[in-house]
Amino acid sequence: MTQSPIFQERANQIHRKGDNQPFELACNKESLAGAVSQRACVFCGSRVVLYPIADALHLVHGPVGCAVYTWDIRGALSSGPELHRLSFSTDLQERDVIFGGEEKLTRALRELIDRHQPNAAFVYSTCIVGIIGDNLETICRRMSEEKGIPVIPVQSEGFKGNKRAGYNAACRAMFRLVGTGDTSDISPHSINILGDFNLAGEIWIIRKYFERMGVQVVANITGDGRVSDLARAHGAALNVVQCSGATLDLAKMMKEDYGIPIERVSYFGVEDMAEALYRVANFFDDDPTILQRAKELVREELSILYPQLQELRKDLNGKKAAIYVGGAFKAFSLVKAFRLLGMDVVMVGSQTGTTEDYKELHEITDEGTIIVDDSNPLELSAFLTEKNVDIFVGGVKERPIAYKLGIGFCDHNHERKEALEGFVGMLNFAKEVHRTVTSPVWRFVPRNISPATLEE
Amino acid sequence: MTKKIARFKKTPDAYVSTTNACKLCKPMGACLAFRGIEGCVPYLHGSQGCATYMRRYTISHFREPMDIASSSLGEKHAVYGGGPNLKKGILNVIDKYGANMVGIATTCLTETIGDDLPMLLQEFHVEMKEAEVTLPILVNVSTPSYSGTHMEGFHATVRAVADQLADQQEPPTGSLPTSFVNLLPGLVSPGDIRHLKDILADFGIASVILPDISDTLDGAPQVEYQKIPPGGTPVAHIRNMGNAAATLEFGRTHILTGDTGGQLLAERFGVPHYPLGMPIGLQECDRFFEALATASNRPIPDKHQQERGRLVDAYVDGHKYISGKKAIVYGEEDLVVAMTSFLSEIGIKPVLCASGGNSGYLQEAIATATGDILSEPPLVEDNVDFYEIADKAKSLEPDLLIGNSKGFALARQLEIPIIRVGFPIHDRFGAQRILHLGYRGTQNLFDQIVNAVIAKKQTDSPVGYSYL
Numbered sequence A: 001m002t003q004s005p006i007f008q009e010r011a012n013q014i015h016r017k018g019d020n021q022p023f024e025l026a027c028n029k030e031s032l033a034g035a036v037s038q039r040a041c042v043f044c045g046s047r048v049v050l051y052p053i054a055d056a057l058h059l060v061h062g063p064v065g066c067a068v069y070t071w072d073i074r075g076a077l078s079s080g081p082e083l084h085r086l087s088f089s090t091d092l093q094e095r096d097v098i099f100g101g102e103e104k105l106t107r108a109l110r111e112l113i114d115r116h117q118p119n120a121a122f123v124y125s126t127c128i129v130g131i132i133g134d135n136l137e138t139i140c141r142r143m144s145e146e147k148g149i150p151v152i153p154v155q156s157e158g159f160k161g162n163k164r165a166g167y168n169a170a171c172r173a174m175f176r177l178v179g180t181g182d183t184s185d186i187s188p189h190s191i192n193i194l195g196d197f198n199l200a201g202e203i204w205i206i207r208k209y210f211e212r213m214g215v216q217v218v219a220n221i222t223g224d225g226r227v228s229d230l231a232r233a234h235g236a237a238l239n240v241v242q243c244s245g246a247t248l249d250l251a252k253m254m255k256e257d258y259g260i261p262i263e264r265v266s267y268f269g270v271e272d273m274a275e276a277l278y279r280v281a282n283f284f285d286d287d288p289t290i291l292q293r294a295k296e297l298v299r300e301e302l303s304i305l306y307p308q309l310q311e312l313r314k315d316l317n318g319k320k321a322a323i324y325v326g327g328a329f330k331a332f333s334l335v336k337a338f339r340l341l342g343m344d345v346v347m348v349g350s351q352t353g354t355t356e357d358y359k360e361l362h363e364i365t366d367e368g369t370i371i372v373d374d375s376n377p378l379e380l381s382a383f384l385t386e387k388n389v390d391i392f393v394g395g396v397k398e399r400p401i402a403y404k405l406g407i408g409f410c411d412h413n414h415e416r417k418e419a420l421e422g423f424v425g426m427l428n429f430a431k432e433v434h435r436t437v438t439s440p441v442w443r444f445v446p447r448n449i450s451p452a453t454l455e456e
Numbered sequence B: 001m002t003k004k005i006a007r008f009k010k011t012p013d014a015y016v017s018t019t020n021a022c023k024l025c026k027p028m029g030a031c032l033a034f035r036g037i038e039g040c041v042p043y044l045h046g047s048q049g050c051a052t053y054m055r056r057y058t059i060s061h062f063r064e065p066m067d068i069a070s071s072s073l074g075e076k077h078a079v080y081g082g083g084p085n086l087k088k089g090i091l092n093v094i095d096k097y098g099a100n101m102v103g104i105a106t107t108c109l110t111e112t113i114g115d116d117l118p119m120l121l122q123e124f125h126v127e128m129k130e131a132e133v134t135l136p137i138l139v140n141v142s143t144p145s146y147s148g149t150h151m152e153g154f155h156a157t158v159r160a161v162a163d164q165l166a167d168q169q170e171p172p173t174g175s176l177p178t179s180f181v182n183l184l185p186g187l188v189s190p191g192d193i194r195h196l197k198d199i200l201a202d203f204g205i206a207s208v209i210l211p212d213i214s215d216t217l218d219g220a221p222q223v224e225y226q227k228i229p230p231g232g233t234p235v236a237h238i239r240n241m242g243n244a245a246a247t248l249e250f251g252r253t254h255i256l257t258g259d260t261g262g263q264l265l266a267e268r269f270g271v272p273h274y275p276l277g278m279p280i281g282l283q284e285c286d287r288f289f290e291a292l293a294t295a296s297n298r299p300i301p302d303k304h305q306q307e308r309g310r311l312v313d314a315y316v317d318g319h320k321y322i323s324g325k326k327a328i329v330y331g332e333e334d335l336v337v338a339m340t341s342f343l344s345e346i347g348i349k350p351v352l353c354a355s356g357g358n359s360g361y362l363q364e365a366i367a368t369a370t371g372d373i374l375s376e377p378p379l380v381e382d383n384v385d386f387y388e389i390a391d392k393a394k395s396l397e398p399d400l401l402i403g404n405s406k407g408f409a410l411a412r413q414l415e416i417p418i419i420r421v422g423f424p425i426h427d428r429f430g431a432q433r434i435l436h437l438g439y440r441g442t443q444n445l446f447d448q449i450v451n452a453v454i455a456k457k458q459t460d461s462p463v464g465y466s467y468l
Helices: A008-013 A042-050 A064-068 A094-099 A102-116 A127-132 A136-147 A163-175 A202-213 A227-231 A248-258 A270-283 A288-316 A328-340 A355-364 A377-387 A399-405 A422-437 A440-444 A451-455 B026-034 B048-062 B075-080 B083-097 B108-112 B117-130 B150-165 B190-202 B235-239 B252-256 B261-269 B282-296 B302-322 B333-346 B362-370 B386-396 B405-414 B438-460
Strands: A014-016 A056-061 A120-125 A151-154 A190-196 A216-222 A238-242 A262-265 A320-325 A344-350 A370-373 A391-394 A408-411 B040-045 B101-106 B137-141 B181-184 B207-209 B246-250 B273-276 B326-330 B349-354 B379-381 B400-403 B418-420
Touching: A008 A014, A042 A056, A042 A120, A042 A163, A042 B048, A056 A102, A064 B048, A102 A120, A102 A136, A120 A136, A127 B075, A127 B108, A136 A151, A151 A163, A163 A248, A190 A202, A190 A248, A202 A216, A202 A270, A202 A288, A202 A422, A216 A227, A238 A248, A238 A270, A248 A262, A262 A270, A270 A288, A270 A328, A270 A422, A288 A422, A320 A328, A320 A377, A328 A344, A328 A355, A328 A422, A344 A377, A355 A370, A370 A377, A377 A399, A391 A399, A391 A422, A399 A408, A408 A422, B026 B040, B026 B048, B026 B101, B026 B150, B040 B048, B040 B083, B083 B101, B083 B117, B101 B117, B101 B150, B117 B137, B137 B150, B150 B235, B150 B261, B181 B190, B181 B261, B190 B207, B190 B282, B190 B302, B190 B438, B246 B252, B246 B261, B246 B282, B252 B333, B252 B362, B261 B273, B273 B282, B282 B302, B282 B333, B282 B438, B302 B333, B302 B438, B326 B333, B326 B386, B333 B349, B333 B362, B333 B400, B333 B438, B349 B386, B362 B379, B379 B386, B386 B405, B400 B405, B400 B438, B405 B418, B418 B438
Parallel strands: A056 A120, A120 A151, A190 A216, A190 A238, A238 A262, A320 A344, A320 A391, A344 A370, A391 A408, B040 B101, B101 B137, B181 B207, B181 B246, B246 B273, B326 B349, B326 B400, B349 B379, B400 B418
Antiparallel strands: A014 A370
């Protein structure tokens, strides 16, 4: 099998950094048919974003699959209600497809709203609903009137683009809530946290940092999210947006309609975490004590973190890492985080990166690094083998690719149950990387005992 | 089409909505079945998300790579038809995967936009012939997600494979001797299939097991990524299924549909058909071993007689720990039937037998399988979700839950142990190696159940006895 694993039509979505060539990478395209893309769909994109709003009803209008494959798979925690952890579906049947699913949707909504008394309901459209043309907008409006809560359609038909289009659908749905709540008790030094999903309680770590700085957090969007917080989110002075794409559209809408400025940040890794705190502190420069407290916080946290990282770094120095994640923003932070651990990133890619994202990745990576958009198992496995990596960072679908090749792995997706954000998250990450890279099991896998490897 | 009678919600006040479904969608079953055929790449004709979600889901259970290709349909294909992308996708799979077979299943999207898969493939064959491109085997199955569950998708796929590939033209070739049986085991674990192979070998019976996921979904690490994992039912063997001495087929509700792979082989080629329950529990295992004895014209090997003996011994040793305990069993219909039959013979009372499946035969199959052993028939509910199961569970006061991982939330709420069987199991390790079948599989389940009851008693005890 010497055949190239790269599909000709995908050649311009793969780049090897070197020789100061001008960098261009095709992205944001439809996935190639038959290429086994790691990407999901529009529905997936909107489900990921809205899912953590814990006091809302999330009803998937469609056949059972879409709802069942997303039932409680995320690690998004709630400090209160846990309605988001249930999987609601209209479970459309053949006769609904023939006669239309509007009647069933109406009755299902009525039943579920009466049963759970949610503060809002999101109704997700799926492929089939887009085809049979159920009028979600009208049904949701009627149900809002009947039940007195916002019932919001999410236009997330799976085939209408990729995951990124789903982010946009989710943002448009959330934006309907924004501006409907009371903002009178909101401090001028206040922010919304956007693009964090409270995986393994991460948003609680980040909120605490901001609170220690004297900054009020109005709404978590969407981790540990509440409908009422979203409703008054327009009262915050600043939107702090994490992640490359998931909630940026919402921040842009809020900027346009409410004039709220945007700061884009990341909470992964030491540099980016500190930078996030300083950016917010600098925004509130009318109160210099905020920056003062931010600096103290960072100093304090680092004094605990560094000695431990140094210890782990001894074993990790010079090891090679590959990254393939959903959003490119996370990849930036991971590149830096690996550098802090003394490791080399030799491959990096994402499912949904934009032209700007990939330019940035090109900037920050070393010569020889493979940069890839919308990859697949054949390419990924070939890159891992070629670069002889020690650890691969990705999600559930990437894990068996690494393991089958006898390579360490770290889960960095919406399903993980380990907090990786903040200073403490960096330590967790380093420990996890260390745990897998230094495991003795790799000495038994064919990769490390085959004659080919011995000859090297 | 199927001979099934359409069934709607049982009572007028039944729930309209579904909360925490006790089933998966139809194309999922197709992917799992296709994965058990040698050289086959499962392919979903639909939008990208279906393939990705199902890959993710399967990976969490088997912890194996699961490459499912997709037509990756976008908006314009939904309007103008998915044919061009279907063909392009298949060519890409052939080109990069070197597939010997592409197993193509439809999704709700392509069923509804009216893509005629058999016709498109016909057209494709002609076009490729003109272009002098050699195509691998293309098998197709219709699996609209809005009609039926993953189990129906699985069975439909096995049937479609037999329908489109089996014939009687050629005598058995290669590794298949002239006398052999077909075994259609349904959706069981790779560990189960390996055990079935051992049992058949002990009887000296050559077999075609369809599908065979024993290697394709539980394999070893490799130096290079296996585009298509080794193993699976050889296509040449499938082609020969019409020449088999018999077909053994598991699944008591499945068989009642009158539309199974085994029935097709019987009707078309006159292959004698032995419908059996899944061999879990003494009685169902006995039936299976007797069928093997008949098929091979040999007595049951000593080894298995001894395993049977040990199982009966365990039944006796363990009976008092579990006698009179109440269990809720849920999951795929045929597994529920088999587990119910097993529980009834060890003195555990099945208080609710539930499935998200809706074949219409669950009650009848359970009645037949439990025979005269239960003094009163258990409550049987099909077409249910976990909300309804939980609702019923409150008054039933079960001591145990038996089913897949999806019952964990309920078990936690009820503070009772859960014995994980079936698919999916993604909150425990080793799902692909769970042994459910045969005397040995039953022994495995029996030990687990007894120990779960003992552990519960020990944990709840204020004394904390160390001898129990």
